[in-house]
Amino acid sequence: MTAAQFLLLVCMIAVFSVVFVKLKRRWFERKPFPSEWQRILASNIPIYKRLPQALQAQLNNHVKYFMRDKTFYGCDGLVLTDEIKVTIAGQACLLILNRPTNQYFKLHHVLVYPSSFVASRSEQSASGVVSHKKTGLLGESWSQGKVILSWDDVFKGVKNFSDGQNVVLHEFAHQLDQESGSTNGAPLLGSQSSYQSWTRVLSSEFERLQKQANSGFSSLIDQYGATNPAEFFAVVTETFFERPVQLRRRHPELFEEMKTFYAVDPSEWID
Numbered sequence: 001m002t003a004a005q006f007l008l009l010v011c012m013i014a015v016f017s018v019v020f021v022k023l024k025r026r027w028f029e030r031k032p033f034p035s036e037w038q039r040i041l042a043s044n045i046p047i048y049k050r051l052p053q054a055l056q057a058q059l060n061n062h063v064k065y066f067m068r069d070k071t072f073y074g075c076d077g078l079v080l081t082d083e084i085k086v087t088i089a090g091q092a093c094l095l096i097l098n099r100p101t102n103q104y105f106k107l108h109h110v111l112v113y114p115s116s117f118v119a120s121r122s123e124q125s126a127s128g129v130v131s132h133k134k135t136g137l138l139g140e141s142w143s144q145g146k147v148i149l150s151w152d153d154v155f156k157g158v159k160n161f162s163d164g165q166n167v168v169l170h171e172f173a174h175q176l177d178q179e180s181g182s183t184n185g186a187p188l189l190g191s192q193s194s195y196q197s198w199t200r201v202l203s204s205e206f207e208r209l210q211k212q213a214n215s216g217f218s219s220l221i222d223q224y225g226a227t228n229p230a231e232f233f234a235v236v237t238e239t240f241f242e243r244p245v246q247l248r249r250r251h252p253e254l255f256e257e258m259k260t261f262y263a264v265d266p267s268e269w270i271d
């Protein structure tokens with residue numbers, strides 16, 4: 001075989017590979033969405049039925065990929081069911097509607113406990129003393145491809161979709177944040193001007209929440225968000241999807257930043 005023939009063969013293999021991947025993707029997306037999954041989304045995620053039809057179809061498509069590509073593990077004896085997996089996948093995929101997405105490419109495993117789970121933590125004080133403590137958690141997001149959730153709390157969080165408390169939205173917002181390489185409340189935004197505006201608005205709102213927390217005032221945004229900028233972004237994500245009308249009225253600039261980032265306006269989905 002001459003060098004030219006070899007080069008031609010390599011090019012043909014490359015072209016066929018691209019075509020094959022595209023066909024496989026099209027075939028996968030044309031497979032009907034299981035009716036049982038549709039039923040679970042409609043009965044367990046109140047916001048699902050209020051989504052415009054095009055967004056519902058988009059969400060179904062994302063859920064199909066999520067269910068195919070992420071591995072779920074039941075922990076502490078929890079027997080995994082489609083209800084558990086689809087209820088988690090459906091909420092996680094709300095965050096990637098209308099956005100250029102790689103479907104949580106860093107995430108591989110979703111671990112689900114029956115209820116809140118205990119995690120060991122080590123902390124080092126300024127004087128260098130390391131202490132260990134055990135903490136009860138509802139959820140946890142790891143940068144090494146793992147989200148851990150308590151099913152009890154997932155279910156409670158999604159059934160009340162207007163209290164601004166949702167552990168799945170919270171942990172998957174951390175996953176988006178972690179895609180930038182560090183967990184700092186600044187996910188990948190796309191352009192320099194987006195970062196300038198994001199930093200200005202989120203910094204000032206974060207400081208405002210810290211002041212409210214320190215002075216004992218109540219706030220729309222859960223004051224756990226005052227812990228650090230990463231928690232602030234995760235908590236505001238919960239508020240944005242669950243209490244969008246209130247967030248738009250009381251924090252208009254913050255609402256606009258979140259609306260631009262998530263590329264949806266959940267205030268339009270309210271009855």
Ligand SMILES: [Zn+2]
Pocket residue numbers: 170174230231234
């Ligand atoms: Zn968090």
